[in-house]
Amino acid sequence: MAAPTKPRARVPPGQTETTNWPVLHEGPVPRFDAKTWTFRTFGLVAEPLTLRWEEYRALPRATVTADFHCVTTWSRLDNRWEGVAIAEILRRTRPDPRVRFVVAHGHTRYTTNLPFEFLDDDDVLLADQHDSRPLEPVHGGPMRLIVPKLYAWKSAKWLTGLEFLERDAPGFWEVRGYHNRGDPWDEERYG
Numbered sequence: 001m002a003a004p005t006k007p008r009a010r011v012p013p014g015q016t017e018t019t020n021w022p023v024l025h026e027g028p029v030p031r032f033d034a035k036t037w038t039f040r041t042f043g044l045v046a047e048p049l050t051l052r053w054e055e056y057r058a059l060p061r062a063t064v065t066a067d068f069h070c071v072t073t074w075s076r077l078d079n080r081w082e083g084v085a086i087a088e089i090l091r092r093t094r095p096d097p098r099v100r101f102v103v104a105h106g107h108t109r110y111t112t113n114l115p116f117e118f119l120d121d122d123d124v125l126l127a128d129q130h131d132s133r134p135l136e137p138v139h140g141g142p143m144r145l146i147v148p149k150l151y152a153w154k155s156a157k158w159l160t161g162l163e164f165l166e167r168d169a170p171g172f173w174e175v176r177g178y179h180n181r182g183d184p185w186d187e188e189r190y191g
Contacts (some may be wrong), residue, residue, distance in 0.1 A: 010067055012184035015075040022074060023138045026172065030107040030158050032142045039126070039143070043103075043164035046094035056143070057128070059084045064125050066148035068155075069184040081146050082129035086119060089126065089162070099164045103171060104145050107158035111171035113180070114147065114154050116164070123148050126159065151182040151189070 011017050034053040041049040051059075062085035069075045095116070102119045104112050118124075128135050128143045135141035140157030147154050153173050163169075174180050179188035 010077055011075045012069055012187070014187050014189075015069055015073055015184065018074045018076055020074075021076055021139065022070070022072070024070065024072065025138075025157055026110065027108045029137045032137065034142075037142065039159065040161040041089065041093040041164065042161060044096035044099050044166060045164050046096065047092060049089070049093050053142070056084065056126075059088055062088070062125060064123050064127075064146065064148070066123055066146070068146075068148065069151055071151045071153055071178065071182070071189050075184075080131050081125050081127040082132070083125045083127035083143065083146075085122075086124040086126065087122070090120060093164075095164045098166045101165045101168045103163040103165060103169050104154075104156035104159060105161040105163060106144075106156040107160060109172075110156060110158075111169075112154050112156050113169055113171045113174060114150065115168075115181070118147060118150060118154075118181075119162075121147075121149070149183070151184050153178065154182050 037053045039051045039056055064081045065078055067077045068079050099116050102114055102116055125146045126143055127146045143159055144157045145155050145159050177190050179191050181188050
């Protein structure tokens, strides 16, 4: 008889659970203006999108409860994120079959890259609410990408666009020595 398998711990190796949400980012916190805010999809897509704030907010809503792991060794469990499921964006923009990578673009030219397979998942969300409140600007509000299975730097704050590519294009932290993939379970902190 095979030994029962142990459930996987919720806190990855090298991480410490916190109930706080530390504030970490590069550069200033942008000022949000609903009249000028846009989000776009571009690159290898059949239907490039450009959404204004009211158009984004009118999309079907989704909720995901997920843990959030920072490369600086903290993990915050059971975050309730609300926003638009990535599946809705992918359905509308229709990425080309050649797409293998995505670059998330944020405010002030911040970018982060990820394999398309990590983006195209049920728990990935364009989040504008956290724990039933509007996402605070210091945490990426009005909207940020949430990719729970990767370290938090892959969940770009102040998201302005997603670029769909055939080849990888390392982003801001990746070219500065962070791991290209960023899997907390494999402790992929630095390259």
